[in-house]
């Protein structure tokens with residue numbers, strides 16, 4: 001019997017091996033776009049945040065990577081000067097567009113001969129169907145338009161790590177959009193559970209919302225599934241003198257305040273220290289993954305926000321851990337919500353002192369056992 005010598009292992013000289021070259025394709029792409037990146041915990045006002053020229057968008061803009069997005073999704077703010085249009089583009093990441101300001105139109109197509117064009121104004125929300133070509137037009141000769149999109153570009157660019165595949169791919173997802181007439185006319189399908197499936201909502205600030213008491217605050221909500229996306233959205237409203245129950249969930253829910261005045265408290269489970277974010281229309285806050293957070297209305301009108309999330313409900317996604325259904329279920333039952341009777345009484349004390357500062361009245365007496373009603 002013969003024995004063969006053990007071949008030299010690559011590990012024998014491991015001290016001399018190079019470090020693994022770790023690449024963040026999303027960050028590299030972002031840098032190549034040449035526009036600033038806004039980081040931090042929240043944005044005070046989307047309407048006034050400063051932008052820089054963004055050649056590929058045909059205007060100016062900014063990337064937003066807030067901490068709570070966890071590197072999964074991002075926001076692109078784009079402004080078009082009066083009469084200007086963006087260059088046509090398409091990509092394999094999803095994009096939900098909220099119109100912060102201004103009026104214009106967007107053309108969307110797979111087949112150039114069957115372009116679908118629709119008009120939008122302040123408060124409009126629409127989804128760009130995956131990999132469809134699109135182009136935005138500012139139709140005003142006087143005012144700028146400002147758009148804020150939430151995209152899953154960070155996930156998609158890093159997943160495929162091939163920008164040519166993501167930005168220059170001819171595949172048409174005709175199961176999502178088939179260049180059909182009326183695809184963006186605002187029609188849709190309502191489903192049980194306050195769900196609305198559509199490609200376009202003319203004004204999320206004014207749309208009717210059905211009641212939903214499970215999350216507290218005399219709340220109303222409409223869950224929105226846009227453009228057959230994997231990402232999802234919802235519009236939520238809660239009453240004067242009230243606040244919502246604390247809860248937690250995954251990363252990437254970009255909460256854009258549409259109306260009202262108030263504040264949010266956010267804290268890591270088991271951590272006594274709370275972050276506070278005061279808000280008004282235009283504020284954006286993204287609760288970090290699994291952080292408890294709670295929204296408080298101290299204003300004189302109902303508070304309303306739009307949440308543009310990483311995960312929708314229409315299509316099951318492994319990364320979502322089935323968690324979207326736990327957001328309104330008590331922690332005592334295995335869910336991710338703190339019921340009023342289980343919350344730290346200090347929370348209510350903070351709310352009441354804020355109301356007092358605003359000369360407003362607490363309307364939580366029927367919901368919170370230790371509410372003084374003032």
Ligand SMILES: [Fe+2]
Pocket residue numbers: 247248249253287293
């Ligand atoms: Fe939330």
